[in-house]
Amino acid sequence: EIVLTQSPGTLSLSPGERATLSCRASQSVSGNYLAWYQQKPGQAPRLLIYGASSRATGIPDRFSGSGSGTDFTLTISRLEPEDFAVYYCQQYASSLTFGGGTKVEIK
């Protein structure tokens, strides 16, 4: 099973700042089959990125994904108030597993 480790656990930033979230895999994720999701309190997760770098429908271009192999990154170029949430990565190259999440909170 591929284990995904997300860091940091919590990121404290101000609106307008840049957020960089990391997702590290215990083994290489073939095909860059990695997705990112956003979840706000009391809501279902929402797909942001698939294939490591492709934005899902309707996702603003301030969200971008990058990386390959075992190291992946979600970047939010300028945080908007609605971006404060928990973010999860998920690999779908070998069974399906999620990372533990990164909470982006207002500083």
Next chain:
Amino acid sequence: EVQLLESGGGLVQPGGSLRLSCEASGFTFSSYAMSWVRQAPGKGLEWVSSISSFSGSDGSTYYADSVKGRFTISRDNSKNTLYLQMNSLRAEDTAIYYCALSVPAAIVGSYYFDYWGQGTLVTVSS
């Protein structure tokens, strides 16, 4: 507009059974794989099970090791409905269960989750 509406959650005793349903609308249900993903209270996401589209592998099913042999995923394309039959429930199965429209990768049984329902809460407790 894609809509997924889960139902069937509730309180059940350890060892008991429950069947969850997910009614889909806004897309051609039979053409898409579907999955269940759960989230224990205050915890992260855990994939539970997936079923391929009718036109794909004709209902091939996949399960997480934690539920294999206890849970059964199925679909009724005539009713646009996904199901999860859960037997031999344990306290650690307590979670919100989400159904999700699933997009396949080039690897059999591999999906990411494009649309999610709002979830139904299952509580396993005596």
